[in-house]
Amino acid sequence: MQSFLHHYTASSFQKPPIPRPHSAVCRSLSSYLNRSSRLEIVHEDLKMGSDGESDQASGSSDEVQSPVRVRMRNNAARKISTEDINKRLSLPADIRLPEGCLEKLALSSPPFDKPLSRRLRRVSLSEIGFGKLETYVKLDKLGEGTYATVYKGRSKLTENLVALKEIRLEHEEGAPCTAIREVSLLKDLKHANIVTLHDIIHTERTLTLVFEYLDKDLKQYLDDCGNLINLHNIKLFLFQLLRGLSYCHRRKVLHRDLKPQNLLINEKGELKLADFGLARAKSIPTKTYSNEVVTLWYRPPDILLGSTEYSTQIDMWGVGCIFYEMVTGRPVFPGSTVEEQLHFIFRILGTPTEETWPGILSNEEFKSYNYPKYYPDPIQKHAPRLDSDGANLLSKLLQLEGRRRISADEAMKHSYFQELGERIHKLPDTTSIFTLKEISLEPENKQRADSVSVNIQSHRLSLVLG
Secondary structure, eight states, rough: TTTTTTTGTOOSSSSSSOOOHHHHHHHHHHHHHHHHHOSSSOOOOOOOOTTGGGGOOOOOOOOOOOOOOOOOOOOTTOOOOHHHHHHHTOOOOOOOOOHHHHHHHHHHSTTTTTTOOOHHHHHHHHHHHTOOOEEEEEEEEEEEOOSSEEEEEEEEEOEEEEEEEEEBTTTTTTHHHHHHHHHHHTTOOOTTTBEOOOOOOSSSSSSEEEEESSSSHHHHHHHHHHOOOOOOHHHHHHHHHHHHHHHHTTEEEEEOOGGGGGEETTTEEEEOOOOOOTTTTTTOOOSSSOOOOOOOGGGOHHHHTTTOOOTHHHHHHHHHHHHHHHSSOOOSSSOOHHHHHHHHHHHHHHHOOOTTTGGGGGHHHHHHHHOOOOOOOHHHHHHSSSSSSHHHHHHHHHHHGGGGGHHHHHTSSSSSGGGOOSGGGOOOOSOOGGSSSSSOOOOOOOOOOOHHHHHHHHHHOOOOOH
């Protein structure tokens, strides 16, 4: 339980503290947070109501009208129902309105043939209970980090389980910038394979992010399977990872911290990307990013060698490492230092040359390590469970030079996924792949009981000794 749901902590548990910007930057970010915390997000549902995307209308006035003018017909003789309110505010069908709330909303809300303003939408949501701590009941403490504590909770509005990430606010600096970044990105990312941010609760001392609750992460799933996941299920998990990532990349968002602990899985087998605390919008007007991103085992060689100018390919290396780990039950490059990490990478993929990686011999960090010349191994030698299609896809993901790595969109079209059929490629973004009758998880064989630590240590030893 101690390692459960670290992914909800926006890098609070396992990553080193992220330096926070000073004064002006943090004040401007905190200003953004104040706007975000006024519930201008999707609440526990992805369906559009009569108000459509009114909470995303442009303009500075609270009275900006919705650009989506899908209106319900107003029938004065008909009494306003809970269903009417749910549709207008884009609420889930199973929500339970507090006593007296329906009558109050009916009096304060404009006729249903009129669009709802931002201000009235916020007031209505607050009347229901969104943005209030008392709406959620804490059940169990799941973990604690430098800036945040995560609880398993329950929503009084829906009785659904939620994950409550309670971030402590420091008066001098305000909210951690990783939390602000996570909120700003997640409120605009709506996809079946990305964790849903249900609510934001901002008080003087804490910022609480309310997420959908999922049973476990991929690391736990691996442990439960004795580190040997069913090959068909690996294909489904990998496809969902690529599907969520492709959606992010199309919107110029880089996750930058892919690892098994940041991939959530529920009982159905739905996999969702979580922990966007290190994610960046690629469109931000800066030329470089920090190279201190991504847990060491999943960090690509170009970043290890000091590159600060990168794009979506940083995530694709992480996908390759996770793919390998699902197939073999162990991390592919379990280095303990940057130098050792690069050594393990070159030991399997070959030491780069000017032909395989143009410009590498001019890299000062690469020259300083003076690695021996290794020749690349066939990938199936290290992942014998993979068929030829799987090995081909893995090799396209684990390319030393970033620009040669396959994109998420291209990877989804790879022949490795051919058996999943054509319909899986035509689903709307917010629809789960498990809505297709031909898609389902297969039972896992949980009889194998290899020790994870022994497995990793033996793999490390083989990489060191060759």
